[in-house]
Amino acid sequence: MNNSIELIPSQIRRDILRMVHAVQSGHPGGSMGCTEFFVALYFKLLNHSPEPFNMDGKNEDLFFLSNGHISPVFYSVLARSGYFPVEELNTFRKIDSRLQGHPTTHEGLPGIRVASGSLGQGLSVAIGAAEAKRLSGDKNLVFTLHGDGELQEGQVWEAALYAGSKNIDNIIATIDANGQQIDGSTEEVMAMGDIGSKFEAFGWQVIQITDGNDLSKVIDGLTSGIKHSGKGKPICIVMKTEMGAGVDFMSGTHKWHGIAPNDEQLENALSQLPETLGDYPL
């Protein structure tokens, strides 16, 4: 299993780059940084049934992407795990597409349960879904992903306080700690301090993933999160990643937050990423 799952991230990154290149817009940096997270979740850990997609997700784990701008990685992983045809990736950000710039339920794309893009809202929605699961005796879990810059939004801390105070222990929130945001590093723009300590102070159990671009470490960290669930505390995983991971000239800088590669850059990037599952047709 692990042998075959390791082939997936390279293909996901090819999808991300080809999608944003085709429309010369979108957010490749954060998408590439979170590729291993999405692969670990959707191809190994999440209890989910892609087909037919059920909005209510009863007796399934749920996932909410709060930092919706990294839609390319979300779309690629949803398509590659069977929510919709892989060919549809070539409609990303084009007119009449279900693959809007930021994820939405509005066009009926399977796998999306709430719109996100305006930052800071996903944790609250996930807590509501987690409360709904508790109410109906559904033991499955609710997973979320947030950017570290996104934590600057006040609503995140309203939600964090609620989950800690009300012992919402069926939620696992992962923070993509890449240390970057649009205007520069988080250190320059708005120093985040110790994110884990902040969540601990709000009553969360905190788990660290020291290298979020090492698939086995991500799987271990998420597995540890799952083991700690159901024990009276919400789980926060602080996952250190490199924005733009997987391509040498894109890695570790905020420059590729919302910039698409040109033809030459795409060719260079793709040469660093083996085609493992077959590219989607343009």
Next chain:
Amino acid sequence: MHSYINSGHKDTRSGFGSGLYHLGKINPKVVALCADLTGSLKMNAFADEFPERFFQTGIAEANMIGMAAGLTIGGRIPFTGTFANFSTGRVYDQIRQSIAYSGKNVKICASHAGLTLGEDGATHQILEDIGLMKMLPGMTVISTCDYNETKAATIAISNHSGPVYLRFGRPKVPNFTSPEKPFLIGKADILTEGDDVTIIANGHLVWEALQAYNSLEEIGIRAEVINFSTIKPLDIKTLLKSVKKTGRVVTAEEHQRNGGLGDSISQALSLNNPCPMEMVAVNDSFGESGKPDQLLKKYGLDAKNIISAVQRVLKR
């Protein structure tokens, strides 16, 4: 004289509380969230009887709105409760993205709307909420006039699939609609029939419009008073049918002119049947502290102002 009898002053928010409690008993899907205003919103009965379905979110309205959106995922029907100001202006982006754009079946229930909130003053007296909510695609917007109508509307919106904004108020006001009358979303209610002028009102100003009807009748003016409790979708059919008879319209509401009921009526008339119209509404200003009746008088929203507006529109 119109035939509506005040069965006793009651607050509209208690109608909401009673409707919500009734829903708690008959529909296990209904859940409620409140941001530290359980007593003010009259949600205690629901919270006490169904504690597992009641979510106290603390003073954190953005989180409450997001949670409500999430609770729909799993088939629940969430009712959020806080003051109108904190139900709309404070959380506009959360409602826009997580509820309206996401098509979530959340009922946003808002008390203490408008000037009649009274002594707390302008910080809390939102007069822009209907405009904010009606601009959101797919949002149903309702402003009820008394206890009975608020209770009926609370029950009715649980059967409507899609986001709803339900607006009501703080003070005790005449309770005059029938307790037996079911609430029909999107259907205006003709309270008095008349040929000279159509008076369109909602919320607390419906009773003022009925008082104006009596005074106008004494001077030989027959007004057709219509309660437009649903602002969106607007009952254009009832509007046009009445205007065909009267050819004159006065609107009355506890809201800014911009974005309110009168604004919707004006648009509908301009597009379908232009005719003289006057608006009784707050004219681009904030409110202030005072007693509800003093405020309605000072800001030109009482029966006397409706009568003046009728006289103006009849001269045009």
